[in-house]
Amino acid sequence: MSARExxxxxxxxAVDRGKRRVLSDVSLELFAGExxxxxxxxxxxxxxxxxALAGLLxxxxxxxxxxxxxxxxxxxxxxxxxxxxxxxxxxxxxxLRVVDxxxxxxxxHRGPFQALGEADHAAxxxxxxxxxxxxxxxxxxxxxxxxxxxLATLARGLAQEPRVLLLDEPAAHLDIGHQLQLxxxxxxxxxxxxxxxxxxxxxxxxxxxxxxxxxxxGGRITAEGAPALVLGSDAxxxxxxxxxxxHAIPTLPQPHFTFEEAP
Amino acid sequence: xxxRPSRLVVPAxxxxxxxxxxxxxxxxSVPLSFPGVVEALLAKLGLPGDASALGATGETILFTVRLPxxxxxxxxxxxxxxxxxxxQAVFRNPLADSGLLGVGAGAALGAVLAVHLGxxxxxxxxxxxxxxxxALAAVLAVxxxxxxxxxxxxxxxxxxxxxVSAxxxxxTSxxxxxxxxxxVKTVLFWLAGGLDGRGWTHVQAAAAFVLSGVALLALLGRPxxxxxxxxxxxxxxxxxxxxxxxSLLGLAALVAGASTAVAGSVPFVGLMAPHALRPLxxxxxxxxxxxxxxxxxxxxxxxxxxxxxxxxxFELPLGALTACVGAPYFLLALRANEGRG
Numbered sequence: 001m002s003a004r005e006x007x008x009x010x011x012x013x014a015v016d017r018g019k020r021r022v023l024s025d026v027s028l029e030l031f032a033g034e035x036x037x038x039x040x041x042x043x044x045x046x047x048x049x050x051x052a053l054a055g056l057l058x059x060x061x062x063x064x065x066x067x068x069x070x071x072x073x074x075x076x077x078x079x080x081x082x083x084x085x086x087x088x089x090x091x092x093x094x095x096l097r098v099v100d101x102x103x104x105x106x107x108x109h110r111g112p113f114q115a116l117g118e119a120d121h122a123a124x125x126x127x128x129x130x131x132x133x134x135x136x137x138x139x140x141x142x143x144x145x146x147x148x149x150x151l152a153t154l155a156r157g158l159a160q161e162p163r164v165l166l167l168d169e170p171a172a173h174l175d176i177g178h179q180l181q182l183x184x185x186x187x188x189x190x191x192x193x194x195x196x197x198x199x200x201x202x203x204x205x206x207x208x209x210x211x212x213x214x215x216x217x218g219g220r221i222t223a224e225g226a227p228a229l230v231l232g233s234d235a236x237x238x239x240x241x242x243x244x245x246x247h248a249i250p251t252l253p254q255p256h257f258t259f260e261e262a263p
Numbered sequence: 264x265x266x267r268p269s270r271l272v273v274p275a276x277x278x279x280x281x282x283x284x285x286x287x288x289x290x291x292s293v294p295l296s297f298p299g300v301v302e303a304l305l306a307k308l309g310l311p312g313d314a315s316a317l318g319a320t321g322e323t324i325l326f327t328v329r330l331p332x333x334x335x336x337x338x339x340x341x342x343x344x345x346x347x348x349x350x351q352a353v354f355r356n357p358l359a360d361s362g363l364l365g366v367g368a369g370a371a372l373g374a375v376l377a378v379h380l381g382x383x384x385x386x387x388x389x390x391x392x393x394x395x396x397x398a399l400a401a402v403l404a405v406x407x408x409x410x411x412x413x414x415x416x417x418x419x420x421x422x423x424x425x426x427v428s429a430x431x432x433x434x435t436s437x438x439x440x441x442x443x444x445x446x447v448k449t450v451l452f453w454l455a456g457g458l459d460g461r462g463w464t465h466v467q468a469a470a471a472f473v474l475s476g477v478a479l480l481a482l483l484g485r486p487x488x489x490x491x492x493x494x495x496x497x498x499x500x501x502x503x504x505x506x507x508x509x510s511l512l513g514l515a516a517l518v519a520g521a522s523t524a525v526a527g528s529v530p531f532v533g534l535m536a537p538h539a540l541r542p543l544x545x546x547x548x549x550x551x552x553x554x555x556x557x558x559x560x561x562x563x564x565x566x567x568x569x570x571x572x573x574x575x576x577f578e579l580p581l582g583a584l585t586a587c588v589g590a591p592y593f594l595l596a597l598r599a600n601e602g603r604g
Contacts, residue, residue, distance in 0.1 A: 090493065
């Protein structure tokens with residue numbers, strides 16, 4: 001398995017919401033073991049992109065390929081064993097226990113009738129461990145904070161044991177300690193060969209974590225490359241309407257970014 | 264992995280149902296002796312027991328009046344509670360009930376139509392069959408009108424349910440006004456909900472629909488659990504969301520429609536039983552559905568016992584009794600729900 005194996009790709013992808021085109025001409029490749037971060041202003045089409053890549057939205061044009069095969073040609077369960085999606089909008093029942101919620105991630109592996117086996121329980125335990133919520137396993141969702149619920153959603157995605165992990169604002173409700181832990185977890189997952197694509201709002205955090213950054217604005221990809229290059233581009237300043245400066249700090253491996261309102 | 268107390272809930276509910284069945288069989292306007300009922304039942308099942316323990320009259324009351332009635336109460340209550348539990352998961356709303364899909368209003372319209380056309384008195388079983396057809400028609404109308412714009416959203420389904428119920432209710436009142444007075448009484452009895460005069464044929468018909476529907480819903484337990492996570496998450500886990508939802512709503516209509524057809528409107532059972540039991544056994548179907556069936560069955564068996572024994576002069580309507588308990592329960596649950604969110 002070469003490190004440059006393409007796991008997920010989009011070719012001239014376009015998505016319509018009603019009559020309005022909300023995503024156009026998006027082409028991208030996501031490699032095994034890669035961390036790709038998607039940034040962009042509000043309503044730029046980031047969530048639409050993630051949902052289209054996960055097969056939840058029908059493309060108006062172009063196509064998405066998963067592990068070399070057109071996304072819609074995969075049987076549903078096989079696709080869900082390869083690709084997991086975790087968003088910050090989760091709506092599980094309040095009375096559901098964390099461990100049961102995470103175990104539902106094994107559905108694509110076991111289907112409606114087969115009982116969960118040892119491998120499934122091991123995957124659930126591992127997912128709880130990786131996200132640091134093993135102590136919460138017996139708690140009910142309704143008793144958790146928004147951030148803890150989000151970690152439980154991520155754990156469900158990890159219990160799927162996918163080859164591609166798509167995340168929509170996985171850190172939205174997390175405090176700084178949990179954020180650092182989240183991105184450390186994602187790095188672990190990535191080192192295990194999983195391709196990770198995440199929409200992240202916090203630009204500085206996004207630049208620190210990812211190897212490659214996509215800037216989405218107005219439903220198109222307007223810049224792509226190393227985070228420092230993308231954030232330093234005119235496209236980024238234009239998209240967010242701010243001035244972005246990078247500061248090299250000798251003790252840090254990556255530059256530090258500051259943001260000011262454009263004059 | 265489950266805590267000890269919640270493991271005891273289902274056996275405890277089974278015990279409660281068994282006791283309430285015995286109690287409801289023995290008690291009534293003509294009280295039968297408890298040991299006598301047990302003896303006669305054992306004898307009927309071919310076990311050692313004294314078949315003549317109740318005497319000829321007592322035996323007739325037991326086997327042609329009481330027993331079919333309490334079994335029917337159990338089937339109706341269990342079926343409505345399972346439907347409530349499933350709808351609460353599908354609509355991701357802990358206070359959902361079969362009434363939301365237009366089941367009650369559709370069944371009422373079907374029943375009134377059968378009475379208006381004089382079918383109900385001419386053809387045996389015409390009223391429950393028409394009620395059943397009305398319930399199914401209402402649910403199908405709700406589903407297809409809500410889904411006509413492409414994909415059926417949950418809000419769309421709920422609001423369409425309200426609109427279809429209102430329309431069915433309007434047609435029902437028009438028909439009621441146009442129906443001859445001596446026939447109106449039949450339909451009013453049925454609308455108020457009750458099990459008076461139901462016999463073994465009703466038990467057989469209800470058992471066929473309710474038990475097979477409940478069994479199929481129980482088989483679909485895991486898809487129900489996945490669906491309760493929300494459409495997007497369910498789809499991303501490989502669940503065919505639309506097909507699953509349509510099958511679940513169809514089965515729910517079958518069970519609720521059959522229950523309503525034999526017992527009339529018995530409101531709030533589908534809401535109360537699963538809502539009260541969810542905190543005890545959790546929301547996973549494989550635990551909640553059996554608990555809801557047992558709890559709902561016990562509730563209606565006891566409610567029916569109440570209709571027969573609370574007043575010495577006349578029998579209370581079953582639906583009115585469950586509503587008197589259910590409506591305050593619903594309001595309290597609603598307040599608790601709002602206080603939290």
